[in-house]
Amino acid sequence: MFDLILRHCTLPDGRKDVDIAIQDGKIAAVEPRLAAQAADEIDAAGQLVTPPFVDAHFHMDSTLSFGLPRVNQSGTLLEGIALWGELKPMLTQEALVERALAYCDWAVAKGLLAIRSHVDVCDPRLLAVEALLHVRERVKPYLDLQLVAFPQDGVLRAPGALDNLRRALDMGVDVVGGIPHFERTMADGAASVALLCEEAAARGLRVDMHCDESDDPLSRHIETLASETVRLGLQGRVTGSHLTSMHSMDNYYVSKLLPLMREAGVAAIANPLINITLQGRHDTYPKRRGMTRVPELLAAGVPVAFGHDCVMDPWYSLGTGDMLEVAHMGLHVGQMTGQDAMRACFTAVTETPARILGLEGYGIAPGCRADLVLLQAGDPVEALRLRATRLLVMRAGKIVARTPAATATLDLPGRPADVDFRLRRG
Numbered sequence: 001m002f003d004l005i006l007r008h009c010t011l012p013d014g015r016k017d018v019d020i021a022i023q024d025g026k027i028a029a030v031e032p033r034l035a036a037q038a039a040d041e042i043d044a045a046g047q048l049v050t051p052p053f054v055d056a057h058f059h060m061d062s063t064l065s066f067g068l069p070r071v072n073q074s075g076t077l078l079e080g081i082a083l084w085g086e087l088k089p090m091l092t093q094e095a096l097v098e099r100a101l102a103y104c105d106w107a108v109a110k111g112l113l114a115i116r117s118h119v120d121v122c123d124p125r126l127l128a129v130e131a132l133l134h135v136r137e138r139v140k141p142y143l144d145l146q147l148v149a150f151p152q153d154g155v156l157r158a159p160g161a162l163d164n165l166r167r168a169l170d171m172g173v174d175v176v177g178g179i180p181h182f183e184r185t186m187a188d189g190a191a192s193v194a195l196l197c198e199e200a201a202a203r204g205l206r207v208d209m210h211c212d213e214s215d216d217p218l219s220r221h222i223e224t225l226a227s228e229t230v231r232l233g234l235q236g237r238v239t240g241s242h243l244t245s246m247h248s249m250d251n252y253y254v255s256k257l258l259p260l261m262r263e264a265g266v267a268a269i270a271n272p273l274i275n276i277t278l279q280g281r282h283d284t285y286p287k288r289r290g291m292t293r294v295p296e297l298l299a300a301g302v303p304v305a306f307g308h309d310c311v312m313d314p315w316y317s318l319g320t321g322d323m324l325e326v327a328h329m330g331l332h333v334g335q336m337t338g339q340d341a342m343r344a345c346f347t348a349v350t351e352t353p354a355r356i357l358g359l360e361g362y363g364i365a366p367g368c369r370a371d372l373v374l375l376q377a378g379d380p381v382e383a384l385r386l387r388a389t390r391l392l393v394m395r396a397g398k399i400v401a402r403t404p405a406a407t408a409t410l411d412l413p414g415r416p417a418d419v420d421f422r423l424r425r426g
């Protein structure tokens with residue numbers, strides 16, 4: 001006798017008509033036509049049941065601040081950075097907490113139950129750090145929030161930034177961040193990578209740097225990041241975020257770089273919504289897309305996740321916390337329209353970021369925490385196409401969000417009354 005059984009589930013790996021039994025908040029069995037009973041049963045009716053979405057790259061200290069103190073009129077990265085500089089002195093802890101909690105509500109509704117958020121540590125008051133540490137505890141029952149100490153203005157370039165970063169880590173921030181391409185020189189950028197990786201190694205922490213978020217093909221800090229990873233034995237714990245310069249790099253150089261990344265066990269995070277809108281802004285035509293080389297990284301054996309990066313903040317005035325929208329954009333920008341490639345885009349917002357974050361008990365297998373999302377779709381590709389409705393979102397076996405199925409009612413002679421955009425045959 002189990003607490004709950006979800007019957008007739010389709011799983012992301014293609015298994016169909018599977019039953020998932022849940023006991024004490026964990027998955028107890030995953031089998032076809034499970035001959036057992038439960039206190040409660042849910043019929044998934046052949047629809048897709050997935051582990052929750054995971055966002056490996058976000059900025060929760062700026063989210064939902066759209067319009068404060070003014071709107072980014074040009075929509076460019078530079079005006080966004082200037083705007084964030086104007087907003088920072090006006091931030092209060094209460095407002096930061098309130099906006100972050102509101103965003104976490106959106107996330108849960110969208111089946112997004114784990115987020116790695118960078119937090120700017122360049123303000124010596126560390127207001128945002130304190131606020132997000134508080135939020136991390138508040139949301140723990142329903143959302144895993146991992147924090148990265150992010151020196152937005154450059155750990156070497158901004159006075160006091162290294163000290164602030166260390167204080168943030170002492171306070172309990174989980175991951176070491178960086179922004180080497182924003183340091184004053186290439187040499188300073190490389191020095192910042194070494195310094196920050198040493199900090200992480202000494203503390204036994206993971207690393208996730210904003211790395212080469214630039215259209216400059218000679219921005220090659222990812223190379224230093226890979227070599228520092230090997231030097232310090234950090235394999236499997238280091239991530240390069242954005243890596244947009246790779247879009248513009250010389251192909252011959254990339255053919256050397258990708259195996260180096262693979263050898264170092266460095267992961268990559270692309271942020272398709274933000275990369276496609278912020279990169280290539282100095283171009284006339286042709287205009288570069290800017291997203292890193294996702295299919296080539298995957299083919300080289302480098303794990304790649306898609307992140308949301310921003311929602312309604314100085315850099316991006318759109319977004320709802322929908323990781324299917326993120327993956328949908330990644331699929332298009334990367335021209336990943338092959339069947340396996342489309343499935344890889346789904347994995348890039350579920351399993352791969354879960355591995356990058358080091359989440360424990362993630363997945364659909366006995367022993368995993370019963371964090372599950374029932375989607376109004378038959379498989380991962382259909383979920384992407386429809387940005388499918390999250391019918392149910394479950395955390396540790398308890399339903400934490402529901403959304404009614406998306407259907408339209410027609411009034412057409414000789415046609416069915418309901419339409420829901422799924423392909424029906426036969």
Ligand code: FE2
Nearest residue numbers: 057059210309
């Ligand atoms: Fe970012």
